Amino acid sequence: MHGSFKTHMPKKYRTIFISDVHLGTRGCKAHFLLDFLKHNDADKIYLVGDIVDAWRLKRSWYWPQSHNDVVQTVLRKANKGAKVIYVPGNHDELLRDYIGHSFGKVELVREAIHETADGRRLLVLHGDKFDAIVRHAHQLAHLGDWAYTMALGLNTWLNIARRRLGFGYWSLSAYLKNKVKNAVKYIDSFELTVAEEARRRDVDGVICGHIHKAEIREVNGILYCNDGDWVESCTAMVEHMDGRLEIINWAEVRNLDFLSVAA
Numbered sequence: 001m002h003g004s005f006k007t008h009m010p011k012k013y014r015t016i017f018i019s020d021v022h023l024g025t026r027g028c029k030a031h032f033l034l035d036f037l038k039h040n041d042a043d044k045i046y047l048v049g050d051i052v053d054a055w056r057l058k059r060s061w062y063w064p065q066s067h068n069d070v071v072q073t074v075l076r077k078a079n080k081g082a083k084v085i086y087v088p089g090n091h092d093e094l095l096r097d098y099i100g101h102s103f104g105k106v107e108l109v110r111e112a113i114h115e116t117a118d119g120r121r122l123l124v125l126h127g128d129k130f131d132a133i134v135r136h137a138h139q140l141a142h143l144g145d146w147a148y149t150m151a152l153g154l155n156t157w158l159n160i161a162r163r164r165l166g167f168g169y170w171s172l173s174a175y176l177k178n179k180v181k182n183a184v185k186y187i188d189s190f191e192l193t194v195a196e197e198a199r200r201r202d203v204d205g206v207i208c209g210h211i212h213k214a215e216i217r218e219v220n221g222i223l224y225c226n227d228g229d230w231v232e233s234c235t236a237m238v239e240h241m242d243g244r245l246e247i248i249n250w251a252e253v254r255n256l257d258f259l260s261v262a263a
């Protein structure tokens with residue numbers, strides 16, 4: 001591991017939140033996460049779901065040493081006194097059958113309420129249960145769009161028919177631009193839906209993962225936090241000793257080049 005960052009003692013936080021590591025997949029940046037865990041410590045660590053990708057492992061087994069090291073490192077932190085709480089996500093949902101049990105010193109819970117040092121109550125959950133609601137709404141909203149696209153792909157006959165019927169030229173770039181706009185809308189509605197749940201549950205905010213987009217922002221008076229992922233962005237969320245929450249983009253902090261280190 002390169003970089004000019006040199007510490008002998010890991011930086012200590014009150015809490016670390018990590019999700020969407022997707023161990024067991026080639027996309028997982030296990031080396032980056034190991035580096036993060038080496039340099040950062042906390043009294044409490046929340047694993048906010050999709051830590052192990054059981055879906056993908058079931059289809060094809062992929063488990064290099066670095067992925068094993070991540071598991072070992074977290075267990076070692078638990079043994080040394082960190083409270084480790086695992087909130088399963090959809091890719092590790094088989095663990096949901098063991099809610100309420102502990103694996104060694106790792107506690108499995110469906111969701112948690114975390115209280116920050118400055119007294120805020122935050123609902124901790126993976127977030128996939130809102131995904132279905134959000135996605136469904138989007139599918140309905142864009143069914144027309146989809147049908148149109150499919151029709152265009154059918155065959156030249158259809159295109160000839162279209163021309164005869166007087167339809168105009170179909171622009172791929174406009175279509176893709178629309179898709180990007182939909183993705184942005186999707187993230188927005190996910191954040192809104194999760195924040196609404198927090199309001200319903202009478203907490204100050206929510207900490208989730210799932211959509212691989214780190215964020216701390218206020219949504220209609222509710223604090224929405226997303227700890228990001230270790231597939232694309234290499235982000236974690238930390239709570240400082242005074243209760244301040246912060247997103248740590250580890251690749252940025254360490255100036256890591258995604259291509260220079262084998263994941």
Ligand SMILES: [Mn+2]
Pocket residue numbers: 049050089090091126128209210211
């Ligand atoms: Mn997920």
